[in-house]
Each structure stands twice: as structure tokens, then as C-alpha cells.
Amino acid sequence: MSLLKPFSKLPGLNTANILLVESEEQFQQSLADGLVEETAVTVNVRLAKSLPLPKENEESRPRIDLVVFIINLTSELSFQSAEASLKYLDPGYFLGKVCFMVTNARNASVPTERLDAVRKLAAALHCPLLFAEDQTPDGVTNATKRLLSILKVSAGLVPMATALYLSSLTSCTVPPDIDQPSFD
């Protein structure tokens, strides 16, 4: 078992590295295509099905600046896989270098408990929770833009802003009455 560490390697010049973790491997490819189109900085996208990452590539792997867990709300497996993967991250990552991205939240067949569970998880880890639409090109572009703005901060490319600072402002909060049955 090897932990992924945020500061184990030297950063590259004008480079940001993002790791997309998705057990179903549906959305990450289109996201990656959008992310590498950024011109101001070199964006390296690494894809993974789950953590831990395989040992053999460890030498060639750059320092990961942002880890994104993509959770498809319609599948329980997706959530469980993301939850299991969290163990293989160094605690240093949770200081603003992890974020959750939820897809299919609008699907009617999604049980509300699952969304609540994801929100609780994100809130417990002080991570931002993003909602994305993976079916339309517009939704993918939007998701890409949001990820890029977080990535630039967490890679240290934005002057006067740090990942910890940003995540303090954007981390997910759970409403206090989330466990109460709603009456509407």
C-alpha cells in the first residue's frame, strides 16, 4: 500500500497535474480532452479507475496537484469505490487538493440518501463538492472550467492564493437538518 503524497516530487515549470478518479471511466475521458486544451499552463491529466495507483509508473508520475473523485450518483458502486480510494491519499491532500464531482444528480432514480452520503463525506473531509452534467457538451465545458480554476490554485499558479485558502471558502457544508425527514 503506497500513499499518494502531494509534495513528494518537485513541481514542473508552469505545469499543473490533475488526477481524475472514476470507477466507471465514462466521464473522465471527455473531461480530460477539455482540460488539456488550456493554453496558459501545461495541464497533465492522469486517469485512474481507483486508488492506489500502480507501483510501476511511480517514477514517471509527476506530482499530482489535484485529485478529483468523479461519482456517478446512479450507481452505488461508484460511491463505494471513491470512498475506498480515499484511504490511499496522504492527509496533506485534504488541505485543498481533493475535490468531489458528482454526475447524474438530476436523475430521478437517484435515492436522496446517496447524495446526502456524498455531501456528508465531502463535508467531513472539507472538500468542495461540484455538480456536473456529463451528457451535454455545455455541461462538460462548464465542469472543465470549474476544475481548471481549482487546479490552477492548487498547483500554485495563482498569485496570492493557496489551495488551503480556497478550500476554506469552497468546502462543502452539510445543512444541520440533513438527517431530519423533510416535510415537503
Place this chain on the structure above:
Amino acid sequence: MAEVKAGVAAKEALSEALSEALSEAAFSELMEQCEDQFTQLEKLQNEIILSEPDACENPQDQAVNRLMATEAELKQWLTVEPKLLASNSKVLLKAGKEEMLKLCSELEMVLSCQEAKRDKLKETKELEQKWLEEKQQVLIAAKNHVERIKMEKEKASEHSILLDTKGKIQKLNVYQKRLMECLSDVLEKHVPLPQYEPSTNKKKKSNTQEFDKDMISLNEILELLMNKTLNTPHDPYITIDNTFWPPYIELLLRYGIAVRHQESNFKIRLETFL
């Protein structure tokens, strides 16, 4: 704290590397600075790798961890002193120019966005103003109406009600007079007193002449009946005596103008018309 420093160092190295095509002196100066920063970065990196035994699993530890990191960052921000990017003015000029251009294009975007927004708001404003004007006109019309009604009401309360009522009474009086005249005319014309009746029948004539002196006209009978009804509503009956010409009684009874008393044959009253 070390992490933050590493981030800051990386940032500075990057921003300085942006400037190319400078004079050689400036370029070498920049390179030197970059080298310095990078060696510092490497040093910090080694420190980080050496001092990383802490592994906390549960969220509570993580929260503590987070708190510590945030406090460290806060301290860092409080102690940090703003300093120039580089001492060379050419470098600064170049970097500043780039920054300015970037800012310019961003501001232009903001401007066009705002202009579009403004135009839209203008349109909305025009619509709203038109709407407001219409509403105000309606309000004015309604106010006028209210005022007019109020004035009428005020006038009415003082004087005109009296006049109105007087006029009505007068009208009614006139009408009643006309009715009475009409009635008397009709009665005079069609039901004259028996003594004036131009009789062709001699027998009848002689017959009527017997009662000539006491006979009363139909007018008087009606008057009696009406007065009785109005004055003593509990006992509207009048007694028939020989001053009443029997055919008139018959007439009144037949056409439902008068009613005979149920028990007494000699008593009649006016039909209850009301």
C-alpha cells in the same frame, strides 16, 4: 508552513520565467533569481520528504491537521512582506505590460458584458415606464371619478336632497291632482247623479225623483268609503242607508271596488287594494 513556502516559490519562479526576449543583462539576472528560487525549492522539498511520518486516518485528526495548517498559513500571510518581483526595471516593465494587456482584455470582456446588460435593462426600463404611465393615467382617472362622486355626495347632503324631495312631492301632488280630476271628470261624464240623469224612461224618472233630495253622488260614496278605510282601518264598513242609490252600490260591488259585509247586508267597505 513548508508547503506554503514551496508553493510560493514555485509561483515566483514561474511568473519570472514568463518574461523572454529581454536584454541579456536582465535575462541573466532573471535566470539567476530563478536558480536561487529553485535551489530554495529543492531544499524545502527535501525537508518535506524527511519530515513526513505523520499519518492520520480519522476525520477528527484531519480537522486538527487542517486547523494547524490554516493557522500556519495565516501566520505566514501576516509576516510576509511585499517585495518587488525583480529589481531590473526592464523586467518589471515587461511583466507589467503583460499583466496590463491581460487585464485589458479581461476588462474589455467585462465591458461588453456590462453593455449588453445595460441595453437589456434600458429596454426593461422603457417597458416599465410605459407601464407606469398607463397605470398613472388609470390612477388619475379613478381619482377624478372619486372626486366627482364625492362632490355630488356633498352637494346632495346639504341642499339638493331637500329640493329633490320637494320636487318629487310636487310631482306626485300634481299627478294625484290630475288623477283626481280625471276621476271626477269620468264620474261626472259617465255616472252622474241620478237626479241629473237624462232619463228616457218616465217611470224611472218618477222613481228617482222620490229620493232626489237625499241622494248622494258616486263621488261622495267613494269618498266616504275611502275616508272610512283610512280613518278607522279596524272598522272600514259603512252602513248603507237611503241616501245611497242602489244601482251605484251594485256597480261598486260588481266591479270589485267594494265588498259587502259577511254578516250584514247593509254594510260595505272598500276593497283592500293595498
